[in-house]
Every structure is written in structure tokens, then in C-alpha cells.
Amino acid sequence: MTIAAKFAQLLISIITGLLVCIETAINFFVPCLCAIILDVITAYLLGRRMHKKYPEKADGLFKSEYKYRIVFTLIIVFIAIILGAYVDMLIVKNGDIAVRFVMAVFLFYELWSCLENWSSENDAPIARALQRIMVNKAERHLNVPLKDILTPGDNSGSEKGDDNGEC
DSSP: OHHHHHHHHHHHHHHHHHHHHHHHHHHHHHHHHHHHHHHHHHHHHHHHHHHHHOOOTOOOOOOOOHHHHHHHHHHHHHHHHHHHHIIIHHHHHHSOOOHHHHHHHHHHHHHHHHHHHHHTTOOHHEEEEEETTTTOOHHHHHHHHHHHHHTTOOOOHHHHHHHTTTO
């Protein structure tokens, strides 16, 4: 009975310690979680647009390999927020500058990703303007380079080298 009691005491101590660590960061984690959910939704909508445009090449479904990236992102941002909270608590001592910085950087990253998802394969004028400075994420949904789809069989760059006698 004493072994079970000691094991229960150890388990409750670990859980309580983790809750104390998490409690300081939960208010900052919720907006990051909402941003990740928004990013997943915009990625799903991009997949659906790709399926409409290229039905034979894109299935428009949420792939299981992406859920591991999402879970990894959640773990990284949660650890970064907890570390920022401890920096604020132990080094800065008055304020929450580090955790707000971590949250701001992550939210900017996620907003940028959402805008990339929205602008990819979108014909709206604002989306076309965003495509000039952002990555087109359509390649990720097709698993082939986008230039192969948009201009199939067009190897103009390599043919020029052959015509001039260059290697």
C-alpha cells in the first residue's frame, strides 16, 4: 500500500508541477492556437481550390502527414511561450515582454502563412498582388513543382543551352 501511495504522490506532484508551468502561459497560447486553426482552415480551402482547378492532380483532402506538422508546431509554440514566461518571471521580473514577443512573432508567422494560403491559386486582384511577394503554396498540395503543371513540356531554359552549344 505504501508503494501505491508513493507512486500516486509522485504522479500528483508531476501533474501539479506541469499545471503550474502551463498556467502562466495558457492566456498567451490560446491566440496562437486560434491562429493555427485559421491556418489549417485556409490550407484546407487552398486544397479544395486546387482540386477544382486540377482534379486529376490534387485530391483536396486533409492529409495525415500535415497533422504531425501541426502537432509539432503546437508543441514548439507552447514550449516557446512557457520559456518566454519564465524569462519574464526570472529575468525581466516586471512585465511580460518576452512572452508577448514570442506570441507576436508566431502570430505574424501564422498570419503570413494564412495570406500565402489565401493568395495561392486565387484570381482576386489583392491575391495577385500578394502573389508577387509571397510563396505559392499550390506546389505542396500537388506534390510536383508548379512550373511543371502550368507549362507542361516547356523546357525552354534547357533547349536554349542546347541550341547555343553550351553544356
